[in-house]
Amino acid sequence: MPAIMAVFVVLASAGFGLLTYLVVAGADPVRQRALSNLRQGLAPQDRGDVAPRRLSGDGQGRAGVALLPKGELRLLDRLLSEAGRPASWPLDRVVSVKIWATVVAALLAVLLFLRNPAGNTFVLGIVLVVLVYAIPELRLWSIGIERRESMGNELADILDQMSIAVEAGLGFEAALVRVATNSDSVLAGELRRTAQDMQVGQPRRDAYLALAARTKVPALRRFIRTIIQAEESGLALRDVLRTQADEMRLIRRQRAEERAQRIPVKVIFPLTFCILPVLFIVILGPAVLNIMAAFS
Known part of the structure; x- marks a missing residue:
């Protein structure tokens, strides 16, 4: 139990320190000057297209970008490119949300394990942390498929x-x-x-x-x-x-016909496991009850 408490304290301290840094750290001054120079001479409506929300996470996402491995960053950047690079979700903001969500999920997993120290709880906590860690990639992958x-x-x-x-x-x-x-x-x-x-x-x-x-x-x-x-x-x-x-x-047209032909195959499983058992109960239930009453 003391070891578990020590792990919880370390995770809480790391999360609080990261939160403090993300709140206190400002935007990168070099990037801000470069973007300001690029926006000079543009009309007001053109400057509005730059989407200042993209710039809000520059300083806040540097810590998260430094924490993730380069392979993970390349994967996120590729998925963002396939998703169309939404202006409100640049790479640094996605990284920040990913890290924070994982830290919160880890804290919840530790609290759940402290409340019920069992093997099933430990496995459930690990699955929760891994799932939360992979949610940004899964969401971006889904958006990319829909976009294609x-x-x-x-x-x-x-x-x-x-x-x-x-x-x-x-x-x-x-x-x-x-x-x-x-x-x-x-x-x-x-x-x-x-x-x-x-x-x-x-x-x-x-x-x-x-x-x-x-x-x-x-x-x-x-x-x-x-x-x-x-x-x-x-x-x-x-x-x-x-x-x-x-x-x-x-x-x-051929793709639409192919999707239409897949519908009967997809309907078989809900028809077999959801609709037919209910019909059997409704149709055969009274007969079974009458038979049981007659023999009893």
Whole structure:
């Protein structure tokens, strides 16, 4: 019991010290000066797009970033990139929430074990701490999956709009900018970033490959590979866009049909274990009760 109390005191002291540091520590002055210089000359509405909430965790997240291993930080950064990097949840804030939630879960596990010192309680506490520690990764992974599905469904409509713009006389890059500007979908946001990369001097091939690596949508990756080959071969992008739009629409319809065919298989388990037993009880219950009453 004294050893357990010592562990509890150490965890409580570490958590209190980390909380004190996160509250007292301010934002990084070097980063603040750099961001202030970057915002100079922008209109008020442009400065509002920077999302000051992203900057609020700069100083507070440095301790958490220093505590996590580099592999874990790379995993979180990759998951954030796949989730679209929400402005309100930068890497340092996610790390801070992850560490604090784990510390609180560890304290609760220790208190639970002190109240009921048993093997089951110890295992339950470990499972609780591990689950809380992995919640940010699981949530970001789920958001990334939903985001990729959304971009895959939007690709056919985006290609239709680009095909119409190219047939109207715009170049491929101008059509890309026009479609990305006139839409507020998830894929349009990624296309806007790709257009900005090309405007600042990045080669078109590298910008397209970066888009494919950033989104990780198989259909979009095939489309980008086709566009790169068409540009290298000198083919007309108008025909390529029209063909790709028809193909993406067919893929979307086939994906919907595949999901519809999965429904009967998914319904079997709740039908077998939840609905049929109730029906048997309702239908056969009175007959069984009458039989038991007759023989008794």
